[in-house]
Structures are given as C-alpha cells and as structure tokens.
Amino acid sequence: MRIAVDALGGDNAPDEVIAGALAAARELAQDEIFLVGDREVVENAAASDAPGNVAWREASGAIGMDEEPASALRANPESSVAVCARMLREGEAEALFSAGNTGATVAATLMWAGRIRGCRRPAIATVIPFPKPVLLLDVGATIHCRPQDLLNFAILGGVFAERYFDIGGKARVGLVNVGEEPGKGSDLAKEAHRMMCESEDVRFVGNVEGRDIGSGVADVLVTDGFTGNVMLKTAEGVSREILDLVRSAMTGDFLSKLAAGVLRRRLLEVRDLVDPENYGGSFLLGVRGVVVIGHGNSRARGVENALLGISRTGAGLLRDLENTIKDSGAASAGETT
C-alpha cells in the first residue's frame, strides 16, 4: 500500500513519528511510505538512512492540537494533514496516518477525500484490548447520530473487524445500551436495535451493557460518538488508575518489593495488554481511504504498530466497505437523508 504519514502531527512529532515510520518501512518492503511535512524538518529527522520505500512530500506546517479544525484547515490548506488528504483524493496514497489533531484529520478527510456513498457520517473505530479485544465505534467522529448512522456503523465495523481480527465468518455486532432487553434505552437505541435486527448485513447479537465491554459477547460494539468517546476514555482512565493502585500496593516494605520483583515480568504483560501504544491508533470508517488516527502522544512504537496495522488490514478494505454499504441498500437510503 501507499501510506501518507503526517510527519508533523502529534505531541511527539516529527521525531517520534518519523522514527516509527522508518521502522515500519523496513518491515513493509512491499509498501511505500510518504513522509509529509516541511522539507528541512523531515530531512533533519529522517537523516540519511531512510530505506528506499520512503519518500517525502512537501507541506507547510501542522494544524495545532488545540486549533478549531475547520477554520485552521481554511487558514492553512497546505498543512501536512491537508496535503495527506489530497494525496488520498488524487490516488497518490491509499492510506493516511496522523497522530495530530483528530478533528482536523476527520475534517480534512471529509473535505478532500470525501465519504463512501451511502455513509452520511463517518465513525472512528478503536480496539479496546482487554481481556477479549472488541472494536468500539463511534468514539467521537459523529456526536449526533441517527438510527441509520448506527446501522451503517454496524455494517462498516463488522466488515472491518472480520479483517482486523481475522474472524472466519461474520463478526458479531452488539449495540451499546443501558440494558439487555430490546425495549431498553434511548429512542435512538431502540430504533437502531430494530434496524439491526432486520438487517441482513449485520450479525446482530443485541444490546450490550458497559460492564460486558471486554467479555467477548461481541466483536464489535456500536454507539454514537458522544457515548463511545466517554466509554473509551473511561476504560482508559480506569485501567490506568487500577494499575497505579496495584503498583503502589507493591512498593511498601522490603518483602513487598521482593515479591513485586518476582511478579514484575507478568505484571508488565498485563500493562502491555492494556497499553494503547500496542494497538496503533483508530480507523476512520465511512470515508474514501484507509485513514488511521494515532494517539496524540504516540511514540515511535505506536506509529510503527499503526502502520503495520494499516498494511495488514488496509489492502482491499476500502473496496470491501464500499461494496457492503452499496449492497446493503444504505447507499441510496443514505444519500437522501
């Protein structure tokens, strides 16, 4: 695949982003990686040892992490993420990675690459890793959703999860709700429940409550971007806090420290399991390209894992998503809404 990397986006750009991209390029000999940013910035960081499948594309500065996306993109249409999005549109790249301002990545993609026909709105899909990985969407692209949007997310998420988790067969899709029974929840959830039950394109397992987030009852969990964002950040915050509590329980007297030393390696495995850096970013689904949004504080390892994930999952993904949405009839229904 041809992957455009926003070399200037993220708290640790450009150094960590470029280091991660170079590391990935060495493993992905079949793929091409474009580092997008100001020439001297990229050249300084990439040094002279870049592998042959890495190229550079000119851009002029980045969108700041706290800037308002739409106005910042209007003010700087040559910013790195904007150039990446136009590379998608022109077909020069098939995939885009940015660890910069999430809203700007979404807005630039919509502005220049556009949506899949039939998807009124896109969704950000992210893997919640523990203990059984599940794909959650939307975690923040579409704050106000209609039932048809949630049905589209269910279709997109299902197709994506089949590839990403390498599921043999259709992915099981659950609807995030406040109870398991069909009549539960908001008007949005009730109507989406009905539509997913009726859809032949979704292997729907019904409502799923927050407490079953990692229980393995579904491969995909669908909700609106407000609820999904709160849910994801709650899961991240709580796991970090519990691990902090466990760590401080082990730093008391000599004997505790000794015991903690014995357990150190296995506890590090637990920490790794819940570390978002190992999962390399979230996929923006419903747009015309494979677009991956890295954590704002991504380090080289996170960037590298994200690019490996794009290469593994991305080839043919867009075509599959477009075909499934088209066949679902959402393409015509979606266009009219």
Add this chain to the structure above:
Amino acid sequence: MRIAVDALGGDNAPDEVIAGALAAARELAQDEIFLVGDREVVENAAASDAPGNVAWREASGAIGMDEEPASALRANPESSVAVCARMLREGEAEALFSAGNTGATVAATLMWAGRIRGCRRPAIATVIPFPKPVLLLDVGATIHCRPQDLLNFAILGGVFAERYFDIGGKARVGLVNVGEEPGKGSDLAKEAHRMMCESEDVRFVGNVEGRDIGSGVADVLVTDGFTGNVMLKTAEGVSREILDLVRSAMTGDFLSKLAAGVLRRRLLEVRDLVDPENYGGSFLLGVRGVVVIGHGNSRARGVENALLGISRTGAGLLRDLENTIKDSGAASAGETT
C-alpha cells in the same frame, strides 16, 4: 431516621437483605428500621433476635428483577417496594432502601412519594470510588435529558456531595463531555455548560473527560442517564477485568504464588477499594424522600453499608435539596417545562 427496607427486593432477598438490615440496626440505635414484606418471610429470616428498633410492615410479594416496572406496579400495588414508597408519602418513613428492580423503585417513588418541586426528572447518583471518589449522576433514571435537567442534577449532586463526602464548602461539579473546551460536545452538553457557568448555585469546574473520572478534578460529575449508565458499567467492568488479569498473573509457578502470598493483604485492599459492596448503593435524587437503590446482587454487608450511609447522610438531606432547588429559581422554571 425512619428507614423502610424492601425486604423482598434483590437477588439475595430476603435473607441477605434482612441480615444486613439487622446488622445496621444494631449500630444505629437512634434510627428505626422497618422490614417490609410478607409476614412469614420476614419473620423466618429475622428470627427472634431482632433489636428493638426494628419493626415489620406488611406487603404482598416483590416486583421481579426483570419485570416492566410500571405494569408490574399496577398489577401488584401491595408489593414490597410500593408499600415502602407509600410509607414515604405518609411520612411513616423518611428513607427507603431497595436492592430490587431499579426501574420499579424509581417508578414507585415517583408514583407515590413524588418529585421535589422544580425537578422535572430525578437522577440516580452513585459513587465511583477510585482512586479519588467522585459522585456520578445520572446513571440511569432519566435517559433523555434537557439542559435544565442537567443543571438540576448539578445542584442536587453538589448539595448531596457536600454532605456525603463531608466537604467543607461547595462541591466542585464537572460536566461529562468529549473534550475540555467549552464549545465541545452535543447540543445538550453545550447548553448545559452555558447554564452551569451562569448558575450561582453550582461551583462549576467545566467539562471533564472520561479519562479523568477518578483524577480528583471534580467532586461531582453530571451527565444524562444513558451516558452515565454506560460510563458506570464500563468502569465496573474494566476494573473487574484488570483485577482478574492481575490475579491470573499471580497464579503461575511456585515462586509467583509465594510472591502473591506476600502481597495478598495489600492487593485485597485494592480490591476492596473498587468493590461496590463497600459503598452501599446509589441515591435517587430529586424525589420527596431519601431513596437508596442497592446493587441487585447486594449481600448483607452491602445492605448494612447502604443503611449506615443513609443514616449518616440522610438526616436533613431532603430539606436541603428542596431549599436549594427552590432558591435556584428552578422550582418555577422547572414546573413550566
């Protein structure tokens, strides 16, 4: 205080509920506890050693955990939770505890005891305990909220938290949102943000993201009942899963088990910190009475802690809540909406 206990509500009723109520009664010599349920059921479980401040009130059966609340209450207006709610209305009790069907407890309270003047809708407030306790509301009473409802929840939650956490001064209230900046989030969140900024009755600290749930930035977190329910259950599920991972990391070879043995006591402290049984239920705010909803699977210790919490927090609580809502002007505004 006079506390009506739904002796028949919950997965472990009546035995565990009654055992917890008796244990609490022994500690709360100043309070009166009414066990509400069928005579023979209560008498069997309470045996003959009930302390003098425990009395019995007749009811006829319970609402099942999975029954639809409104129709179940109509079908059995003599059910234990319905009798408890009428004891609130008549002033025979000031507080109500039930570990039964949450929807039925909310519906019975609204039907017989009613709302505080100015509160269009009630909220369920629960303590998320780690690492710094925070009161989250609403976790499920009001799925569809208006901005005025969230403002009322902020006022109610603030007054409650001042008493419950024994804060010297006004409790800090945050609004759950997808970003910290004022312009973020849904239309509901934006308008609620504006109203809380302008309210003199709320010490508003602004938007709070899911990842800061236990960081101590606020004493109270306000959101709608859909988001709050998902957030609470996600926090519960994730903390349980992480602790399971830690536990299985400690059950490998002999040396790991030995090390785990050394750390056992301190790790149990972590588990206790996140165990909802130690926090004894959620408070239904905005209604005319002190109403506490226990976990469906409450055991005696959870019931006991809930009743101790009612006794500690409840005296004068309702009067304070009513006065604050009245003074806020919501009483008139709320009635017209």
